[in-house]
Amino acid sequence: MTTIPFDTLKLAERLQAGGFTPEQARTAASALAEAMTGAELPTKSDLSAMEARLDGRIATSIADAKSDLLRWMVPLLLGQAALIAALVKLL
Structure with missing residues (x-):
C-alpha cells in the first residue's frame, strides 16, 4: 500500500484565496x-490480489449453489415421474 504526498502549504494558500482565514486554512x-x-491506498497489485481472491470465492459460491440445486431437483423430478406413472396407471 502507498500513501499520497500532500502539499499542505499549497492547500492552505488556496483555501485563503477562497475566503478562509489563515487559521482556518x-x-x-x-x-x-x-x-x-494515515490511510494507505491500495496499489494495482493489491487490487489484483483482491480480485483473484474474490473470483475464487465467487466460483466456490456458484459451485455450492449448483450442487444444492441438483440435490433438490433430482428427487423432485423422480417424484414427479413416479406421480405421472401412477396417474397413467390409474387411467
Whole structure:
C-alpha cells in the first residue's frame, strides 16, 4: 500500500484565496493531510490480489449453489415421474 504526498502549504494558500482565514486554512489543510497520510491506498497489485481472491470465492459460491440445486431437483423430478406413472396407471 502507498500513501499520497500532500502539499499542505499549497492547500492552505488556496483555501485563503477562497475566503478562509489563515487559521482556518492551516487547520483544514493539516486535518486533511493527517487523514490522507494515515490511510494507505491500495496499489494495482493489491487490487489484483483482491480480485483473484474474490473470483475464487465467487466460483466456490456458484459451485455450492449448483450442487444444492441438483440435490433438490433430482428427487423432485423422480417424484414427479413416479406421480405421472401412477396417474397413467390409474387411467
